[in-house]
Amino acid sequence: MRDILAIKKATDSLGEGELKPYLRLILAKIKLIKEQEGTLEAAVTELIELYDELMGLQEKKAVWYPMPACTHVHIVVGDSFAGSMKLALKGLGWAETHKLITLRENYPIGPLDGLDSPEGRKARSNWFRDNITEAFEAYTEFEEEYNELLDKLEQIPEQAEVIVWTCGNAWMRHAIYLMRNKRNSISVWDACAVCEELYNRPDAFINHRHSGEIPTKKLQEALVRIDGSGKLSIADFTRVRQEWQTISEQTGVLRIWQDNEVLTVPADYYDQYLMEKLDDLRTHVGDNGFLKSARLIGEAIGYCEQYIGDSYFEYRLRELIS
Incomplete structure (x- = not known):
């Protein structure tokens, strides 16, 4: 079962642009086997090599984990935005000193009550298992990802500046709550708002619904404009933590962002x-x-x-x- 979860994790971490080429190659190899073109042994060997390459991508992703010498750690929500952020940091030549932590929870849906307790995660995983078709061994996966997230946050060195990226939503509050025992400087930046301010004009504008829609080039411009204006004060930090605690006490399985607050709405x-x-x-x-x-x-x-x-x-x- 652990091997199946590892395969699911490896494929889920790929974007559509990465996944399709692997699928084409696998189907091409299966076609050769089916049509008995070439030796079966050669085809199987190539499929095994493809498997090893795909599973090895997880190890390559580890280079983005916080390291003792890093100067900045970016916390983002979702693999799509994480992929864009990695490309942007590489393009700026910052990959050695800027590291990345990704929150993969789909916060708008499913129970959040007690998310930071084993019981709360169990209830959340049960709901996903019963209602969301893509959920597979949800509790095991939630537990592994939650513990992995805590481990990455613990690895953030004291001198690193932490930048939490948001986009008109409240989910960055969870990251800040989880960092309540860290002493790092923490800034919050709205990726969508920054890019819209930089690029929108009266005759041509885009309102981004989530940060995963932002192209890499625009994100690079946002990164180079980072200054100290987004830094959280002690009062801000306390307020945000309290807001997350309020959100995580709400019952219900669907939430929307309206008038700068999270509203729980009927299923x-x-x-x-x-x-x-x-x-x-x-x-x-x-x-x-x-x-x-x-x-x-x-x-x-x-x-x-x-x-x-x-x-x-x-x-x-x-x-x-x-």
């Missing part, structure tokens, strides 16, 4: 929205009146002002069908 909050998007797509329906669920979910994600990912929409669509 069926987006059901009517899904039905409206279905009505919008009816003119394009084929296949004897049926519409592929992925088409509807893609439409919902594309027009939703909040970013909650595709898995929650898929869950609510199944509930509506039931």
